[in-house]
Amino acid sequence: MPYTKPVITEPYYNSPIWIEKDVARKEYICLSSDCSNDDVELFLIHLFGYSSIDEKLSFKEAFNELFSSREDGIAISGGIAFFEDENNYILPSCCCGLEDWQEIELSIQNKSSPWLGHDPNPGFKYYKDHIIVWSDDPDAPENTNRNLLSIKFSYSEILNCLQKTKFDLTGFIQKPLYNWIYSRDIKIAKKMEEMMEKWILS
Secondary structure: EEEEEEEEEEEOOOOOOOOOOOOOOOOOEEEOOOOOHHHHHHHHHHHHHOOOOOOOOOOOOOOHHHHHHHOOOOOEEEEEEEEEEOOOOOOEEEEEHHHHOOOOHHHHOOOOOOOEEEEOOEEEEOOOEEEEOOOOOOOOOOHHHOOOOOEEEEEEHHHHHHHHHHHHHHHHHHHHHHHHOOOOHHHHHHHHHHHHHHHOOO
């Protein structure tokens, strides 16, 4: 059965000085309550790097800068990944943001293709009783002879998956992310939970 996961993509920024160990980089990270400390650290590396927060700031200074400079919202590369199985998946591509993941449900309601990034250009095709998610635009002339990945979802499947996505994001924010920060500063952990829910879930 196909499924979706909230992800960040390409967390390749320099590490802030307060993440002391070297964390192995990955193409993407699925966010959920099951994330490891390494996953949380990659998320934070990505969030602070993407937000252009100086990597040399102390822990408290960096979070204070994040909260004050991103009061109205954040942008972070990622979004919804669509999986046929663990080896076949379609990631959000360039310029797609995790903060916009909820717009996919609105796109389904309007039967329009959501913004999933460009180069490549993933998108939706709508049919009477199902949706097909394509890894790139199948109608583009340059894609005529390419092997593109397509994943079929029934409408109920994809809407249920999006509900699970919210559950996964909530779990990530309230458990591994919160706990990692809490072990270093209780006030910052509580503020970060509040801001993440505002930035990502509201």
